[in-house]
Amino acid sequence: MSSARAALARVGIVARKELVDSFRDRRSMLVILVTAVAAGPLLLLLVLNLVASQIDRDRELKLPVAGIEHAPALAAFLERQQVTIVPAPADFERKIRDGELDVVVDVDEDFAADVAAGRSGKLRLNFDRSRDRARNAIEQTQGLLRAFAAEWGQGRLLLRGVAPEVVSPLEIEVRDFATPQSSGALVLGLLAYYALFAALIGAMAAALDTTAGERERGSLEPLLTTPVAPLELAAGKWLALCVLDALVVAVTLGGFYLTLRFAPLPSVGIPFLFGFRQYAAFIAILAPLILLATAVLLYVGLRGRSVKEAQANVSVLMFAASILPVVQMFMRRKDPEWLLSVPVAGQYALLSRVLRGDALVFQEWLQAFGAPTLLALAALLLTARLLAKESVLAGR
Amino acid sequence: MIAVDALVKGFGKRGRVHAVDHVSFTAPDGEITGLLGPNGAGKTTLLRLIATLIVPDAGSARVAGHDVVRDRHEVRRRIGVLSDARGLYPRLTARENIRYYGALHGLAGPALESRVDALIAALGIADLADRHTQGFSQGERMKVAIARALVHDPEAILLDEPTNGLDIMSTRALRDLLRGLRDQGKCLLFSSHVMQEVTALCDRIVVLDHGRVVAIGTAAELLAQTGETSMEEAFVRLLGTPAGRAA
Numbered sequence: 001m002s003s004a005r006a007a008l009a010r011v012g013i014v015a016r017k018e019l020v021d022s023f024r025d026r027r028s029m030l031v032i033l034v035t036a037v038a039a040g041p042l043l044l045l046l047v048l049n050l051v052a053s054q055i056d057r058d059r060e061l062k063l064p065v066a067g068i069e070h071a072p073a074l075a076a077f078l079e080r081q082q083v084t085i086v087p088a089p090a091d092f093e094r095k096i097r098d099g100e101l102d103v104v105v106d107v108d109e110d111f112a113a114d115v116a117a118g119r120s121g122k123l124r125l126n127f128d129r130s131r132d133r134a135r136n137a138i139e140q141t142q143g144l145l146r147a148f149a150a151e152w153g154q155g156r157l158l159l160r161g162v163a164p165e166v167v168s169p170l171e172i173e174v175r176d177f178a179t180p181q182s183s184g185a186l187v188l189g190l191l192a193y194y195a196l197f198a199a200l201i202g203a204m205a206a207a208l209d210t211t212a213g214e215r216e217r218g219s220l221e222p223l224l225t226t227p228v229a230p231l232e233l234a235a236g237k238w239l240a241l242c243v244l245d246a247l248v249v250a251v252t253l254g255g256f257y258l259t260l261r262f263a264p265l266p267s268v269g270i271p272f273l274f275g276f277r278q279y280a281a282f283i284a285i286l287a288p289l290i291l292l293a294t295a296v297l298l299y300v301g302l303r304g305r306s307v308k309e310a311q312a313n314v315s316v317l318m319f320a321a322s323i324l325p326v327v328q329m330f331m332r333r334k335d336p337e338w339l340l341s342v343p344v345a346g347q348y349a350l351l352s353r354v355l356r357g358d359a360l361v362f363q364e365w366l367q368a369f370g371a372p373t374l375l376a377l378a379a380l381l382l383t384a385r386l387l388a389k390e391s392v393l394a395g396r
Numbered sequence: 397m398i399a400v401d402a403l404v405k406g407f408g409k410r411g412r413v414h415a416v417d418h419v420s421f422t423a424p425d426g427e428i429t430g431l432l433g434p435n436g437a438g439k440t441t442l443l444r445l446i447a448t449l450i451v452p453d454a455g456s457a458r459v460a461g462h463d464v465v466r467d468r469h470e471v472r473r474r475i476g477v478l479s480d481a482r483g484l485y486p487r488l489t490a491r492e493n494i495r496y497y498g499a500l501h502g503l504a505g506p507a508l509e510s511r512v513d514a515l516i517a518a519l520g521i522a523d524l525a526d527r528h529t530q531g532f533s534q535g536e537r538m539k540v541a542i543a544r545a546l547v548h549d550p551e552a553i554l555l556d557e558p559t560n561g562l563d564i565m566s567t568r569a570l571r572d573l574l575r576g577l578r579d580q581g582k583c584l585l586f587s588s589h590v591m592q593e594v595t596a597l598c599d600r601i602v603v604l605d606h607g608r609v610v611a612i613g614t615a616a617e618l619l620a621q622t623g624e625t626s627m628e629e630a631f632v633r634l635l636g637t638p639a640g641r642a643a
Contacts, residue, residue, distance in 0.1 A: 006502060009502075009504075010500055014500075017488070017492075017496050020488070021485055024487040024488075024528075217484075217486070218479065218480075219483035220483070221449060221479045221481065221483060222478075222482075222483045222497075222544070225447045225449060225472055225475060225477040225479075226501060227469055227500060229469075390450040390451060393444075
């Protein structure tokens with residue numbers, strides 16, 4: 001009993017020392033602060049402003065038209081639709097290519113003459129479809145022109161005593177459910193992704209320092225001559241990394257919370273809340289990932305022959321892990337059930353659902369906790385086994 | 397007391413290179429035993445075997461009656477190790493470095509603090525004690541590492557090349573410290589490739605070459621055995637002759 005207590009005491013002693021040591025590593029702490037904590041909210045602000053400017057564009061369409069004097073009826077129609085007509089600059093083709101203009105309508109010189117002669121009047125619609133930002137303006141302009149054509153045609157039919165329904169047997173009513181949400185989706189994904197990213201890399205520098213770094217410094221050898229057992233050592237280091245990683249995650253999410261709450265945000269109509277409840281749910285969802293990421297970092301770090309080698313291995317691992325949510329983001333299908341058991345992917349799925357406001361059931365929690373926790377324990381035991389081997393002094 | 401009996405440790409493919417080859421000797425309490433040998437003679441490997449860091453292929457070693465393989469934990473409680481790389485934590489202060497090991501050895505509270513204070517005073521590092529060890533000189537680092545190795549008042553003290561990189565004053569201070577420990581009845585085992593170092597300090601010398609014991613005895617005994625008048629000549633003779641190597 002007392003030996004178990006002594007073992008636990010040693011775990012605590014190791015953990016405390018590692019925490020103090022990590023917090024004094026100013027450079028690493030600064031890197032964490034910049035990459036995980038500061039960059040997230042900054043990126044969020046950027047994206048929100050982008051979304052907002054897009055919404056502004058949609059709201060009031062300023063349409064550059066060249067040769068509007070040839071088509072006064074069109075000018076009257078557009079004005080009725082609250083579109084501001086601006087004269088198109090002479091070099092509008094170049095400006096479209098450069099992305100300065102989204103779309104320009106170009107009225108043919110012979111428009112009035114053609115119409116008067118009973119031929120179709122010609123309009124040219126200029127745009128660059130490869131520009132995402134321009135897409136809304138393009139669609140809106142196309143719709144407007146189509147509506148103008150339809151109105152005009154119907155007027156002619158009526159003059160001839162034909163009901164407009166004769167030529168338009170189909171009435172299409174468009175109901176778009178995505179509108180403000182679709183712009184919010186990007187923000188949702190970003191928030192969940194950044195939280196995951198913070199959990200993955202939060203303890204990276206400290207983990208390398210406490211494994212490969214400890215060996216390279218020559219401090220592992222004397223440490224292993226003390227009564228601390230390999231499992232105690234591994235557990236102590238793990239505990240310290242978990243605390244550190246959890247702090248990084250908490251601060252990162254805190255940054256999001258404060259940004260969304262107090263920063264002068266444009267009214268984007270974000271379809272979600274990131275309040276205290278979401279904050280707590282995020283931490284709870286990320287907890288198993290924190291356990292796993294730190295344990296794996298510990299093992300991989302210890303396996304590296306040098307800090308440099310360990311760093312390379314860890315980078316590959318982290319890259320693979322952080323690319324997973326990106327793949328998910330592009331998969332449009334609904335997530336399969338088993339995905340919740342996959343570390344990282346499962347957490348990402350749950351985070352997104354919390355943001356969408358979905359309630360999570362107990363079984364899903366269990367699923368998302370199970371695999372990562374078990375894997376974390378396995379990595380911890382492997383680390384302890386590695387520490388017990390004499391080859392650990394030389395790095396394998 | 398440290399008792400080493402026919403200890404064998406090999407490295408490389410199938411352990412073909414014998415770093416330690418049937419080594420036997422005894423290092424009694426209240427004496428300083430020196431492991432003397434050229435670079436690569438197996439001194440560090442031997443110390444690591446006794447410090448439970450590596451496991452022997454054959455033979456045994458005991459510290460205060462505890463086997464280094466079977467009673468690893470008991471051995472670790474009784475030894476203080478100064479390893480070749482001093483292995484201090486650069487972001488911790490000297491005091492924190494020493495305290496960490498004391499805590500791992502089960503010391504706590506006022507007992508730990510007074511022990512750390514006493515060591516800091518004994519080693520004359522009071523003005524360094526609360527600075528981060530980053531940027532310490534070799535001598536300062538050695539003193540902190542020694543204090544750390546002694547924090548739990550170990551019965552046996554293993555030192556790997558303790559005078560490496562030390563200036564004359566630090567070397568003298570270290571010698572005085574080790575003699576003081578010997579007079580307290582500790583068992584000291586230290587390795588060096590510097591003959592003067594070993595002869596100046598050791599009560600008993602174990603000469604190693606190619607992983608084997610070439611000779612054991614006091615300085616006087618080694619001189620008599622080789623028929624030389626200077627230790628340097630005796631040393632060269634012991635290492636150079638096939639007869640010596642077979643012994």
